[in-house]
Amino acid sequence: xxxxxxxxxxxxxxxxxxxxxxxxxxxxxxxxxxxxxxxxxxxxxxxxxxxxxxxxxxxxxxxxxxxxxxxxxxxxxxxxxxxxxxxxxxxxxxxxxxxxxxxxxxxxxxxxxxxxxxxxxxxxxxxxxxxxxxxxxxxxxxxxxxxxxxxxxxxxxxxxxxxxxxxxxxxxxxxxxxxxxxxxxxxxxxxxxxxxxxxxxxxxxxxxxxxxxxxxxxxxxxxxxxxxxxxxxxxxxxxxxxxxxxxxxxxxxxxxxxxxxxxxxxxxxxxxxxxxxxxxxxxxxxxxxxxxxxxxxxx
Amino acid sequence: xxxxxxxxxxxxxxxxxxxxxxxxxxxxxxxxxxxxxxxxxxxxxxxxxxxxxxxxxxxxxxxxxxxxxxxxxxxxxxxxxxxxxxxxxxxxxxxxxxxxxxxxxxxxxxxxxxxxxxxxxxxxxxxxxxxxxxxxxxxxxxxxxxxxxxxxxxxxxxxxxxxxxxxxxxxxxxxxxxxxxxxxxxxxxxxxxxxxxxxxxxxxxxxxxxxxxxxxxxxxxxxxxxxxxxxxxxxxxxxxxxxxxxxxxxxxxxxxxxxxxxxxxxxxxxxxxxxxxxxxxxxxxxxxxxxxxxxxxxx
Numbered sequence: 001x002x003x004x005x006x007x008x009x010x011x012x013x014x015x016x017x018x019x020x021x022x023x024x025x026x027x028x029x030x031x032x033x034x035x036x037x038x039x040x041x042x043x044x045x046x047x048x049x050x051x052x053x054x055x056x057x058x059x060x061x062x063x064x065x066x067x068x069x070x071x072x073x074x075x076x077x078x079x080x081x082x083x084x085x086x087x088x089x090x091x092x093x094x095x096x097x098x099x100x101x102x103x104x105x106x107x108x109x110x111x112x113x114x115x116x117x118x119x120x121x122x123x124x125x126x127x128x129x130x131x132x133x134x135x136x137x138x139x140x141x142x143x144x145x146x147x148x149x150x151x152x153x154x155x156x157x158x159x160x161x162x163x164x165x166x167x168x169x170x171x172x173x174x175x176x177x178x179x180x181x182x183x184x185x186x187x188x189x190x191x192x193x194x195x196x197x198x199x200x201x202x203x204x205x206x207x208x209x210x211x212x213x214x215x216x217x218x219x220x221x222x223x224x225x226x227x228x229x230x231x232x233x234x235x236x237x238x239x240x241x242x243x244x245x246x247x248x249x250x251x252x253x254x255x256x257x258x259x260x261x262x263x264x265x266x267x268x269x270x271x272x273x274x275x276x277x278x279x280x281x282x283x284x285x286x287x288x289x290x291x292x293x294x295x296x297x298x299x
Numbered sequence: 300x301x302x303x304x305x306x307x308x309x310x311x312x313x314x315x316x317x318x319x320x321x322x323x324x325x326x327x328x329x330x331x332x333x334x335x336x337x338x339x340x341x342x343x344x345x346x347x348x349x350x351x352x353x354x355x356x357x358x359x360x361x362x363x364x365x366x367x368x369x370x371x372x373x374x375x376x377x378x379x380x381x382x383x384x385x386x387x388x389x390x391x392x393x394x395x396x397x398x399x400x401x402x403x404x405x406x407x408x409x410x411x412x413x414x415x416x417x418x419x420x421x422x423x424x425x426x427x428x429x430x431x432x433x434x435x436x437x438x439x440x441x442x443x444x445x446x447x448x449x450x451x452x453x454x455x456x457x458x459x460x461x462x463x464x465x466x467x468x469x470x471x472x473x474x475x476x477x478x479x480x481x482x483x484x485x486x487x488x489x490x491x492x493x494x495x496x497x498x499x500x501x502x503x504x505x506x507x508x509x510x511x512x513x514x515x516x517x518x519x520x521x522x523x524x525x526x527x528x529x530x531x532x533x534x535x536x537x538x539x540x541x542x543x544x545x546x547x548x549x550x551x552x553x554x555x556x557x558x559x560x561x562x563x564x565x566x567x568x569x570x571x572x573x574x575x576x577x578x579x580x581x582x583x584x585x586x587x588x589x590x591x592x593x594x595x596x597x598x
Contacts, residue, residue, distance in 0.1 A: 030498065031386075031396070034382045034396055037378075037379075037382060038383075038396060038398075038402050041379060041402075041469075042402060042406075044466070045405055045406060045408060045409060045466070045470060046405060046408075047431065048420050048421065048424050048431065048466075049412075049420070051424070051431045052420050052423075063429050064428060064429040066434070067429055067430060067431050067433075068434055068438070109306075109307035109310070110307070112303040112304065112307060113303065113304050113307045113308060115303065116303045116304040117304065128304070128308060131312075131316060134316070135311065135315050135316065137523070137576065137577070137580060138319055138573055138576070139523070139527060139549075139569070139572050139573055139576055140527070141527065141529070141549050141552050141572060142318075142319055142566070142569035142570065142572065142573045143315060143318035143319050143322060144318075144556075145318075145322055145325065145556050145562055145565055145566055145569065146317070146318035146319075146321035146322050146325065146566075147318045149332070150313070150314070150317075150318065165310075166314065168310075169310060169311055169315050170314075172307065172311050172315070173315070201303075205303070226410070226411055229413065230412075230413040230415075232413070232414060232529075232530040232533075233527075233529060233530065237553075237557065247413075248413050248414075248415045248416075251415055251416055251419060252415050252419075252533065255422070255534065256537065264423070264429075267419070267423075268423070271416050271420055274413055274416050275411075275413070275416060278412070278413070279408070279411055279412075281411075282407065282411040283404075286404060
C-alpha cells in the first residue's frame with residue numbers, strides 16, 4: 001500500500017536512464033508549448049485564490065476602485081469583522097464540533113462494518129454490499145425531504161447532534177466501500193492467531209486488525225474530513241437555526257447579505273478563513289492524500 | 300458481528316435507504332408536509348411536471364450540465380495528466396515535464412476549497428465592476444467587457460457557471476489520471492516511441508486504453524455531480540439566473556419543498572432526477588462495455 005503512495009510522489013513513468021539524445025527543434029517547440037499550457041493552467045488555478053487573499057486585506061472601496069491595486073494598508077479588521085460581526089467565529093466552532101464528531105463516528109462505524117463485510121461470510125452479505133454501493137449512486141436530493149421529517153420526529157432537527165448523525169450516515173457508504181479492500185488484503189492468520197490466544201472479537205478488531213489497516217484508515221479519514229468540512233446541502237436543509245450554522249452555511253448567508261450591507265473585504269476574509277484549515281490539512285497530508293487517490297484508482 | 304455490522308447498517312438503512320423509498324412513495328401524494336394527511340394522487344405529480352414549463356427548463360439545464368461538464372473535465376484533466384507523465388522531452392527515457400510535483404500540488408487546491416466558497420469567490424471574479432475577470436479583460440484593452448455581467452447575461456451565464464465547475468474538478472481528476480497512467484507498464488511507452496509514435500499517439504493508443512476503467516468511473520462521478528450542482532448555482536445565481544438560464548433541477552426541488560411546502564411534488568422531481576442518474580450511469584457502463592473497457596478500477 002505504501003508502495004503505491006510512494007509511487008504517487010514520483011512523476012516519471014520510467015526510471016531516468018541516460019539514453020540517446022534525440023529531441024530536435026520540433027521536439028523543443030512541443031515541449032515549450034506543453035510547459036506553457038501547464039503554466040497557464042497554474043495561473044488559472046492560483047489567480048482567483050491569490051486575488052481572494054489580497055482582497056481580504058482591502059476595504060470595500062478599494063476593491064471596487066481597482067481589482068488589482070494592492071491594499072493601502074493591511075486591513076486586518078476585515079478578519080475581525082468577519083469573525084465577530086458576521087459570526088464566522090461561531091460557525092467555525094460549530095463546524096469543528098460537527099466535523100470532529102461525525103468523523104470519529106463515521107470512522108468507527110465504517111471500519112467495523114467494512115471489517116465484518118470483508119472477513120466473514122454470512123448469508124445476505126452480497127445484498128448488504130450492494131445496498132452500501134447503492135447509497136453512493138442515488139442523488140442525496142431524493143432523500144433530504146424525508147430525512148428532514150425523520151430528524152424532526154426524533155427531535156434532532158436544527159441540532160448539532162442531529163447534524164452529526166446525518167453527516168455520518170451519508171459518509172458511511174463511501175467509508176465502508178473504500179475500507180473493504182483494505183480489510184480484504186490483511187493477512188487472515190494474524191486474526192486467527194489472536195483468537196486462538198484467547199482475544200475476544202473486540203480485542204481482535206481494535207488491537208490487531210485496526211492498527212494493521214492504519215494506512216487505509218488515514219486515507220479515508222482525510223478524504224472524509226475534506227468532504228464533511230465542505231458539506232453544504234445537509235446543513236442547509238437540516239439545520240436552519242442560525243445559532244447552529246456551520247461554516248459553509250454561514251458563508252452562504254454572509255454572501256447573500258453582503259449584497260446589501262456590502263462589506264466585501266470581510267466577505268473575502270471569511271472565504272480565506274474557511275479555506276485555510278482545509279488547505280493546511282491538505283498541505284500537511286498532501287503526499288498521503290494524493291497517494292490515496294492513486295490507490296483508489298489503481299486498485 | 301451483530302454490533303459490528305448490524306447496528307451501523309441499521310442506522311444507515313434508517314437515515315439513507317429508508318428516506319429514498321419514502322421519497323418514492325411521497326412522490327405519489329399531494330403531501331404538504333404540515334398536514335397529517337397525505338392524499339394519494341397516483342402519477343398526478345408526474346403529469347404536472349410534464350406540463351410544468353419551469354421544471355422542464357430546469358431539467359434541460361441539468362441535462363446540459365450533464366453532457367458538457369464531465370466531457371470538458373475528462374478531456375482537460377486527461378490532457379494535463381499526459382503532459383505531466385510523458386509530455387517531457389523525447390530525449391532519453393519517457394518522462395513528464397519539469398516541475399510536475401509542483402503542478403500536481405497546485406492543481407489539487409480547488410478540490411480542498413469548499414464548493415460554496417468556490418462559488419462565492421467566482422461570483423466576485425465575475426462581478427461586472429470590481430471583478431477580476433473584467434479587470435483583466437479591460438486591462439488588456441478589451442473595453443467592450445467594461446461592466447459586462449457574466450452571470451447576468453443570458454448568453455454567458457450558463458457558460459460562466461460551467462467554467463466554475465470545471466475549474467473546481469480538473470485538478471482532482473488530473474491527479475487521479477496521473478496515478479493511473481503511472482500504473483501502466485512504462486515499457487509500453489518506450490516501445491511505442493521506438494516505433495515512432497508521438498506524444499498524441501501515445502496518449503490515445505496507450506494511456507487512454509490503459510486507464511479506461513478509471514476514466515469510466517470518473518465520468519460517472521462527475522456526471523452525478525453535474526446533475527446535482529446545487530451548491531455552485533446557489534452561490535452564483537440563487538434565483539436561476541437571467542431568464543432561468545441556469546436554473547437546475549436540484550434548485551427547483553429545494554424551493555418546491557422548503558419554500559413552497561409541496562413535498563409530494565418535490566419528491567416526484569427527486570425521483571425524476573434519480574431516474575436520469577441511473578440512466579446516465581447505465582449508459583456510461585454500457586458504452587464502456589461496448590468499447591471493451593474492462594477492469595474494476597474505481598475512483
